[in-house]
Amino acid sequence: MNKIAKVSALALACSLVLTGCPFDSDDDLPPATSNPGTVTLSGTATKGVLGSATVVGCLVTSSTCTSSTLTAADFGAVGESPVTGQVGTTQLTNADGSYSLDLGSAANGLPVLVRIFATSATTVECDFTGCNGGAGQDLPVNFELQTVQLMSDPSNNTLSSNTANVSALSTIAAEAFVESVSLPTGKLTASEFEAAQKVVSDSVASVLGLNTAVTGGTVNLFDLQVPTANASTLSGVQDQTVDGLTVPAALVQELALFNASFGAIGVKDGNLDAVTNSVANVVKKRSNNETVSDADLGDLKTKIGEVKAEAAAQTTAVNNDPDTDLNLSEPTVADPDDIVDNSNNTTVDIPDVTPSDPDPTGGTGGGNEGSNDG
Numbered sequence: 546m547n548k549i550a551k552v553s554a555l556a557l558a559c560s561l562v563l564t565g566c567p568f569d570s571d572d573d574l575p576p577a578t579s580n581p582g583t584v585t586l587s588g589t590a591t592k593g594v595l596g597s598a599t600v601v602g603c604l605v606t607s608s609t610c611t612s613s614t615l616t617a618a619d620f621g622a623v624g625e626s627p628v629t630g631q632v633g634t635t636q637l638t639n640a641d642g643s644y645s646l647d648l649g650s651a652a653n654g655l656p657v658l659v660r661i662f663a664t665s666a667t668t669v670e671c672d673f674t675g676c677n678g679g680a681g682q683d684l685p686v687n688f689e690l691q692t693v694q695l696m697s698d699p700s701n702n703t704l705s706s707n708t709a710n711v712s713a714l715s716t717i718a719a720e721a722f723v724e725s726v727s728l729p730t731g732k733l734t735a736s737e738f739e740a741a742q743k744v745v746s747d748s749v750a751s752v753l754g755l756n757t758a759v760t761g762g763t764v765n766l767f768d769l770q771v772p773t774a775n776a777s778t779l780s781g782v783q784d785q786t787v788d789g790l791t792v793p794a795a796l797v798q799e800l801a802l803f804n805a806s807f808g809a810i811g812v813k814d815g816n817l818d819a820v821t822n823s824v825a826n827v828v829k830k831r832s833n834n835e836t837v838s839d840a841d842l843g844d845l846k847t848k849i850g851e852v853k854a855e856a857a858a859q860t861t862a863v864n865n866d867p868d869t870d871l872n873l874s875e876p877t878v879a880d881p882d883d884i885v886d887n888s889n890n891t892t893v894d895i896p897d898v899t900p901s902d903p904d905p906t907g908g909t910g911g912g913n914e915g916s917n918d919g
Contacts, residue, residue: 580701580702581650581653581699581701582650582653582698582699582700582701582702582703582704582705583647583648583649583650583653583699583703583704583705584648584649584650584652584653584696584697584699584704584705584706584707585645585646585647585648585704585705585706585707586602586633586645586646586648586652586657586659586694586696586706586707586708586709587643587644587645587646587706587707587708587709588643588644588659588692588708588709588710588711588770589641589642589643589644589710589711589770590638590642590644590661590690590710590711590712591642591710591711591712591770591771591772591773591804592669592684592690592712592713592804592805592807592808592811593669593670593671593672593673593676593773593774593775593805593808594641594642594669594670594773595638595642595661595663595667595668595669595684595690596638596639596640596641596642596667596668596669596670597637597638597640597664597666597667597668597680598637598638598661598662598663598664598667599617599620599635599636599637599661599662599664600635600636600637600638600644600646600659600660600661600662601620601628601631601633601635601636601646601659601660602631602632602633602646602648602652602657602658602659602660603628603630603631603632603657603658603659603660604630604632604651604652604655604656604657604658605655605656605657605658605693605723605728606630606655606656606728606730607629607630607631607918608630608918609628609629609630609918610628610629610630610631610658610918611630611658611660611723613818615628615660616662616687617662617663617664617686617687620635620662621635622635623635623636623637629918630918632646632648632649632651632652632657633646633647633648633649633651633652634646634647638661640668642670644661646659648696652696653696653697653698653699653732654695654696654697654698654731654732654733654901654902655695655696655731655732655733656693656694656695656696656728656733656738657693657694657695657696657709658691658692658693658719658723659691659692659693659694659709659711660689660690660691661689661690661691661711662686662687662688662689663681663684663685663686663687663688663689664681664686664687665680665681665686666680666681667680667681667684668680668683669683669684669808670773670775670778671683671775672773672774672775672778672801672805672808672859673774673805673806673807673808673809673812673855673859674808674809674855674858674859675809675812676808683808683812684808684811684812685811685812685815685816687815687816688811688815688816688817689716689816689817690711690712690713690715690716691711691715691716691719691720692709692710692711692712692715692716692718692719692767693709693719693722693723693742693767694707694708694709694767695733695735695738695739697735698732698901708768709767710768710769710770710771712766712769712771712804713771713804713807713808713817714749714766714769714771714800714803714804715766715767715769715771716817716821717749717753717766717817717820717821717824717825718742718745718746718749718766718767719767720821720822720824720825721745721748721749721821721824721825721828721829722741722742722745722767723825724825724826724828724829725745725825725828725829725832725893725895726741726745726895726898727897727898728898729898729899729900730900731900731901731902732900732901732902733898733899733900733901734898734899734900734901735901737896737897737898737899738898739788740896741895741896741898742765742767743762743765743788744893744894744895744896745828745893745895746759746764746765746766746767747759747760747761747762748828748831748832748891748893749766749824749828750764750766751887751890751891752824752827752828752879752884752887752888752891753824753849753878753879753884753887754877754878754879754880754883754884754887755800755803755876755877755878756796756799756800756876756877757877758793758796759796759800762790763790763792763796764787764790764792764796764800765787765788768787768788769785769787769792769797769800770785771797771800771801771804772797772801773801773805774798774801774802774804774805774859774863775863775866776862776863776866776868776869776871777866777868777869778801779798779801779802779863779869779871779873780869780870780871782794782797782798782801784797785797798873799873799874799876799877800876802856802859802860802863802873802875802876803852803856803876803878805855805856805859806852806853806855806856806859806876807820807852808855809851809852809855810848810851810852810855813851819843819844819845819847819848820845820848820849820852822843823841823842823843823844823845823848824845826841826843827841827842827845827888828893830888831888831889831891831892831893832893832894832895836889837885837888837889838885839885841888842884842885845881845884846881846882846884847881849878849879849881849884850881852878853875853878853880853881856875856876856878857875860873860874860875860876
């Protein structure tokens with residue numbers, strides 16, 4: 546019998562007997578390759594809607610990528626990824642403010658800071674005093690909006706979509722979150738991360754004296770999609786479902802008017818730092834049960850006074866629009882002299898955020914500072 550005939554006979558015998566065959570079992574085969582899933586991140590940038598703005602994603606734990614000294618130019622051109630800690634490549638928002646980032650697997654299960662910069666090509670859908678609507682005419686170059694979201698951790702070879710809407714409100718909340726929430730390195734437990742977000746969101750709303758419906762847990766400022774606060778857009782606003790809760794259209798309209806009012810501060814100051822830094826400082830102090838004084842507020846009282854005036858002016862402009870039939874109330878905002886009392890009456894009890902996949906060495910990393918810049 547030749548060699549081929551011998552193999553055929555042996556194969557036939559194995560198919561009949563099933564035991565004692567000299568072939569390798571599955572246990573002897575090399576293990577199947579396992580590829581991590583990939584994630585995308587998308588959302589809308591609103592201060593009114595920002596078109597042709599630079600958008601990037603940064604690991605929150607990267608002190609390089611999240612540095613406040615970076616500008617749009619540091620992140621290069623579309624399709625580039627030149628900064629340590631950057632995930633995905635630099636992109637631009639579309640004319641309607643929408644954006645999309647392909648993050649691959651580098652951010653799976655990790656918190657990402659979305660940074661959106663105005664450039665000389667950026668357009669704004671006008672909803673604040675003095676806005677013209679031309680490219681590069683309304684917001685200073687490098688005016689920045691932010692938010693922070695935890696990315697999903699998809700299983701092998703699957704694609705998972707994540708949403709991160711960005712506004713002036715999310716920017717204030719994001720700064721407070723990064724300053725106040727201690728994050729371990731590695732993948733995080735989603736439910737704990739979301740709980741920490743909600744505490745920070747409520748705390749920011751309380752300090753700023755926003756509508757009590759916001760401070761009561763109905764609205765997560767990180768997740769709300771804030772519309773442009775002009776008459777035509779606000780007249781079509783409907784209820785939103787955020788984190789399983791209904792945000793009434795009237796409350797969305799109110800928060801849109803409040804969000805819009807920060808445009809005037811951006812034009813005047815070039816950024817929102819006077820507000821974001823002060824609110825973050827207050828939330829952090831209250832999370833440590835420290836008393837807040839006027840000295841801790843910086844220019845916040847002055848800026849909130851400017852916000853109230855701008856919000857009142859924009860509300861009047863919307864209500865006077867001849868093509869709509871709106872009768873909106875001015876947004877509820879703290880009187881500047883009440884901010885210290887609001888702050889000290891705010892309890893900030895931030896829950897622990899733990900790794901979902903604990904470090905096998907037993908370490909939890911060094912918080913938010915630079916642990917992913919290796």
